[in-house]
Amino acid sequence: MSQPVAAISIQGLTKDFSVTLRGVKLRAVDALNLEVAEGQVYGLLGPNGSGKSTTIKIILGLLEATVGEVRVFGVPANQVEARRNVGYLPEAPYFYRYLSGRELVKFYARVCGVSGSRLGTRVDEVIDWVGLSGAADRRVGTYSKGMLQRIGLAQALVHDPKLIVLDEPTAGVDPVGSAEMCELIRKLKQQGKTVLITSHLLAQIEDVCDRVAILDRGKLIVEGSVLELVGQRDRQALIVDPLPEADLEALRGWLASRGHSLNAVEQPRARLDQLFLSKVSRPGRPGGASAGVGSNEVPLDAKP
Amino acid sequence: MSVASVPFSFSRLSLIAGNTFLEAVRQKLFNFLLLLAVGLVASAQFFREFNFGSSELKFISDFGFGALIFFGSALTIATTAQLFFSEIENRTALTLLAKPLWRAEFVFGKFLGVFAVIGVFCALTIGLMMALLWHREGQLMNIRPEDFANGRLIAYGDLLVVGVLQWLKFGVLAAIVLLIASFSNTNLFTVVTGFFVLVICHLQYLARDAWGNVDNAVLGLVVRALGFIFPNFQLFNLADQIGQGSGVSPVVALQVAGYAVAYIGVIGGLAVYSFRNREI
Numbered sequence: 001m002s003q004p005v006a007a008i009s010i011q012g013l014t015k016d017f018s019v020t021l022r023g024v025k026l027r028a029v030d031a032l033n034l035e036v037a038e039g040q041v042y043g044l045l046g047p048n049g050s051g052k053s054t055t056i057k058i059i060l061g062l063l064e065a066t067v068g069e070v071r072v073f074g075v076p077a078n079q080v081e082a083r084r085n086v087g088y089l090p091e092a093p094y095f096y097r098y099l100s101g102r103e104l105v106k107f108y109a110r111v112c113g114v115s116g117s118r119l120g121t122r123v124d125e126v127i128d129w130v131g132l133s134g135a136a137d138r139r140v141g142t143y144s145k146g147m148l149q150r151i152g153l154a155q156a157l158v159h160d161p162k163l164i165v166l167d168e169p170t171a172g173v174d175p176v177g178s179a180e181m182c183e184l185i186r187k188l189k190q191q192g193k194t195v196l197i198t199s200h201l202l203a204q205i206e207d208v209c210d211r212v213a214i215l216d217r218g219k220l221i222v223e224g225s226v227l228e229l230v231g232q233r234d235r236q237a238l239i240v241d242p243l244p245e246a247d248l249e250a251l252r253g254w255l256a257s258r259g260h261s262l263n264a265v266e267q268p269r270a271r272l273d274q275l276f277l278s279k280v281s282r283p284g285r286p287g288g289a290s291a292g293v294g295s296n297e298v299p300l301d302a303k304p
Numbered sequence: 305m306s307v308a309s310v311p312f313s314f315s316r317l318s319l320i321a322g323n324t325f326l327e328a329v330r331q332k333l334f335n336f337l338l339l340l341a342v343g344l345v346a347s348a349q350f351f352r353e354f355n356f357g358s359s360e361l362k363f364i365s366d367f368g369f370g371a372l373i374f375f376g377s378a379l380t381i382a383t384t385a386q387l388f389f390s391e392i393e394n395r396t397a398l399t400l401l402a403k404p405l406w407r408a409e410f411v412f413g414k415f416l417g418v419f420a421v422i423g424v425f426c427a428l429t430i431g432l433m434m435a436l437l438w439h440r441e442g443q444l445m446n447i448r449p450e451d452f453a454n455g456r457l458i459a460y461g462d463l464l465v466v467g468v469l470q471w472l473k474f475g476v477l478a479a480i481v482l483l484i485a486s487f488s489n490t491n492l493f494t495v496v497t498g499f500f501v502l503v504i505c506h507l508q509y510l511a512r513d514a515w516g517n518v519d520n521a522v523l524g525l526v527v528r529a530l531g532f533i534f535p536n537f538q539l540f541n542l543a544d545q546i547g548q549g550s551g552v553s554p555v556v557a558l559q560v561a562g563y564a565v566a567y568i569g570v571i572g573g574l575a576v577y578s579f580r581n582r583e584i
Contacts, residue, residue: 017583060402062584080310080404088402094394096323098330110319111403155399165402 005074007163007194008036008059013068015054015218028054030218032068036211038162041185041195043205043226046215052198053091055215056167059196060088072163087156091168091198093148097141101132101151104140105158112159126154130184146177153184163194170201175276182208203273206230239268310404317413320400324387324417329424333382338425341375345433360444361437361458368433369543372426372470379425380474381498384418384481389491397584408576415475415482415572422474430467434460462552466543469557472564473540477502479571486578505537512536535567 013032016025029051036042044052057063058070061078075082095104105123114122127136130150135143143151149169156164166185170178178201185208188195199205205212206226213223222229243251252262270278328334348367391397391414401410437458445452481498488494512531518524539560542552 057398057584062398062401064581064583080406081308083402083404084308084310086402088399090395090398090402093399094396095399096327096396098326107319107323108399108403111316111400111405113313113404152399159403 004038006035006071007038007040007073008034008042008196009069009071009074010034010055010059011069013055013058013070014066015051015058015063016066028218029058029215032215032218032220034213034220034223036194036196038073038194039189039192040210041189041197041208043209043212044196044198044215045200045202045205045212046198047200049217050215051218052215053167054218056165056196056198059165060086084159085162087159087161087164089149089152089156089164089166089169091171092145093152095140095148095151095155098139100137100139101143101147101154102127102136104151105154108155109158114159122158122160126157127151129157130154131180146173146180149173149177149181150184153181157188161193163196164188166195166197168199169197170199170204175273176280178204179273179277203271235263310406312406313409316405317409317416320405320410320413321416321420324414325420327390328383328387328417328421331383331386333386334379334421334425337375337379337382338428341371341425341429342432344371344375345429346436348433348436361441364437364440365433365458365463365543368429368436369466369470372429372433372467376422376425376429376470376474377477377502380418380422380477381481381495381502383421384414384478385485385491385494385498387418388414388482388485389494392584393491401584407580411482411486411576411579412572415478415568415575418478418482419471419475422478423471426467426471426474430463434463437463459551465552465554465557469540469542469560469564472561472568473537476535476537476564476567476571477505479568479575480505483571483575483578486575486582501534502537505534508534509536509538535563539563 010032013029013034014027015029016027018024019026032051032055034055044055046052054063058065059072059077061080061083064078070077072082073085096107099107102123105127106119109119109123124133127133130153132147132150132154135147140148140151153166153169156166169181169185173181182204185195185197189208189210197205197209209226211223211225212229214221248262248265255262345368348364391400397410401407438460441452441456441458445456451457477498480501481494484497484501485494488497508531511527518527542557542560
């Protein structure tokens with residue numbers, strides 16, 4: 001039985017840019033090996049200039065590798081055929097401002113070969129799915145950053161790709177918009193899509209990713225599942241009702257009698273973004289993301 | 305793993321062209337140059353006293369073609385560069401080229417979009433000029449009927465042919481600007497170089513006449529080679545023949561049209577080749 005093909009396979013990838021006329025090179029990616037299995041949400045992390053965006057551009061065929069090989073579902077990334085199964089949301093997306101949201105998604109759908117009666121249905125489906133039905137006929141030039149991200153996601157999904165590449169999908173978006181984007185990513189995972197995300201907003205990545213890789217100066221520093229990398233397997237946390245000091249002492253003694261120690265007593269804290277989301281009312285966008293994300297269950301399993 | 309190939313698609317190409325056209329006609333520059341050209345052509349009838357000895361109708365025709373050539377060249381260079389670099393600088397090219405789209409479809413789509421915009425510009429300018437000529441000729445027929453004993457003097461079909469040839473010339477110019485843009489880093493460099501090439505293409509016949517038959521074989525070869533590299537835009541100036549009674553020969557018009565199409569094909573191909581290796 002043949003092995004399943006990885007969604008993304010990167011072998012010995014190196015990318016140099018010429019930075020002067022004399023041919024001085026800047027190494028953006030250095031001997032990178034990476035494999036993203038189908039159905040995973042994979043986070044590519046790293047500081048600015050670490051090679052994340054360069055790697056993504058090579059995966060999308062926008063840049064040529066200097067050395068090494070990149071394949072998308074087994075197809076070399078520099079071939080047009082590799083992009084059939086890929087949807088891409090660029091960082092801080094900018095679209096044709098004079099088109100309405102619906103016209104924009106329709107344009108990209110037709111570029112991807114979606115046609116006939118399927119075209120209108122599919123465009124409506126993805127616009128509804130990202131929660132922009134109410135604003136679909138407005139010009140893109142009037143959209144907020146969060147809305148641009150969501151229409152960007154709609155154009156990335158319109159041809160029902162198996163791999164979705166999201167470059168900094170929450171950059172510049174408010175916490176409500178970020179939470180909505182994370183919710184959409186979780187839904188994509190439920191539908192069996194492979195998602196590759198780059199970000200330097202680590203808390204968000206931690207919430208949605210199965211595996212992460214950390215790059216620094218073009219090199220792979222760490223790679224593994226989120227649980228493996230950040231979980232402390234030799235420790236446990238118990239969350240109990242507030243204990244009086246005497247009970248706490250008794251508990252310490254009981255643990256000590258069994259060879260354990262109570263290392264810390266802390267008050268659990270909610271994360272600031274969770275507090276923000278619980279306190280800030282979500283904007284009542286017509287067909288907005290709160291409705292679209294929370295209640296819309298339109299499956300994205302249609303074929304173009 | 306075998307994957308179905310993505311063939312070159314005229315449907316995708318026309319999508320890019322349509323979007324480019326839409327973007328261009330919404331730009332202020334296009335509307336500004338169009339208004340200027342149309343205004344200039346329309347004003348020709350008010351300069352009848354400055355006809356420098358040629359007939360009034362010939363003056364209106366020359367004035368109209370002058371406006372078409374001047375503003376058409378400016379529009380072609382500025383619009384082609386602007387529409388190409390707006391995709392790169394706004395990063396819409398990233399989203400587009402990350403789709404299953406050939407770079408050749410992108411480049412030729414851009415070209416066809418610009419070519420359509422220039423087509424609209426030429427059609428409006430020539431259409432207005434022909435309407436003015438028709439109107440003024442009608443007036444003159446009433447004032448001096450003896451001059452028009454054999455009917456109208458203006459060969460309107462020839463005007464149309466020359467208008468189409470000018471459109472094709474702008475097509476060659478647009479292909480040249482796209483080729484420059486395919487490797488250039490800035491809009492400004494592309495526009496400035498585009499204007500230089502325009503001047504060279506208009507004046508290269510002088511170099512050919514002066515240096516093409518020199519004794520020095522190497523120099524002669526270089527001049528002839530440059531004559532092939534830069535298209536000769538003087539070939540497209542057939543407007544003068546209209547007023548000379550001979551009219552525009554259909555054979556010559558077809559040869560010039562073929563010359564333009566050949567240059568568009570070759571220069572467009574070079575632009576695709578250059579853009580294929582460009583890092584977006």
